[in-house]
Amino acid sequence: MTVLVFLDPVHPAGRLADASSPTILATDQGVTRGDGIFESLLAINGVPRKVQAHLDRLAGSALTMDLGIPAAEVWLAAITTALTAYAGGSAAEGQAVVKLIATRGPEGGNTPTAWVQVSAVSLALAKQRDAGLSVILLERGYDSDIAARAPWLLLGAKTLSYAVNMAALRHAHSQGADDVIFTSGDQLVLEGPTSSVLLAHISDDSGVPVKRLITPHLDTGILPGTTQGALFAAAKEAGWELGYGPVTPADLLDADAVWLISSLRLLAPVNTIDGVEIGTAANRAQLSAELSALLATTL
Known part of the structure; x- marks a missing residue:
């Protein structure tokens, strides 16, 4: 199971999207050029770990890239929405991967694309x-x-x-x-x-x-x-x-x-x-x- 939550000004807590359907424009520069940043963190029993350290590093990467990204509190709200959806509204158990991703957005625009993805931890790890x-x-x-x-x-x-x-x-x-x-x-x-x-x-x-x-x-x-x-x-x-x-x-x-x-x-x-x-x-x-x-x- 994979959960996607897009950071959207119209939805303060984030916008849930269907992970099985197309959700990113083909012209997005994260797709066409790899022009973006990300963080991967661990959630245990529904609680994201070292989240502030990851948000700080995300902000540092954005500064290096000259990339505008949403504020930390917006990411935190979307993380909560994503983890709640991943658990199906019940108390989550076990471990999950939480990815924070931001791209420069579609070519010709100036609006970054940002989302949170939650999925299972690989057994290989x-x-x-x-x-x-x-x-x-x-x-x-x-x-x-x-x-x-x-x-x-x-x-x-x-x-x-x-x-x-x-x-x-x-x-x-x-x-x-x-x-x-x-x-x-x-x-x-x-x-x-x-x-x-x-x-x-x-x-x-x-x-x-x-x-x-x-x-x-x-x-x-x-x-x-x-x-x-x-x-x-x-x-x-x-x-x-x-x-x-x-x-x-x-x-x-x-x-x-x-x-x-x-x-x-x-x-x-x-x-x-x-x-x-x-x-x-x-x-x-x-x-x-x-x-x-x-x-x-x-x-």
Whole structure:
């Protein structure tokens, strides 16, 4: 079941649309050019999680794109309408995907198209949390400082132009892998096609026990991860040391555990990178359980 609710000034709480019927004009620039932005967030038992963080990131993407979008309270009203319709008017149970989408609208106009979509969470994502991932490294094709030199590339904005990301995943699957970690031309770790990258150390170079989480820094043009940010806040309270890049492929291979983390997949352990095992199965399982429990406190 998929529910669509369009943000419409005539309908303050949003306008329900039939997801099985055409609803977007063929001339909409989100369709013809991928000119738009989106966010995907998790709803649990009918309650959207980290919604303000996603609305803030949506607003940041809109600013980068010079795209006018509805105000946060309009999105919140439409989210409520969509989740209520998805539950059939009863108390919702389980998890759902909530997507917030805005395009530049039909060509020749100046009115954005915006809607909320609610659908079921893919069973494959839950499987990845449990079984872990085999990952390959792929170069994204630019150096880590390109975001500052070429803001028109829209790095750090969550745009609808995901063709490259999906092509990277198809390539990984053709190589027998589950997912991808992108690297820059100057060999820094960036992010996954639909996730942030996180690594952990439980001892330093001399063998002294530590609890340290590291993620690549944002000035490489990667998307700021809402789930990674929530986990870092919870981990800091639990006594973990936190760090932000630069991260190299060698750092990933040297880690005790590596994860791809996102709002829908949550925390998925990386078993291998380019065929090389990361840490040990025991460490990956123990650390994944500990951090998943911390992440659950933020949901």
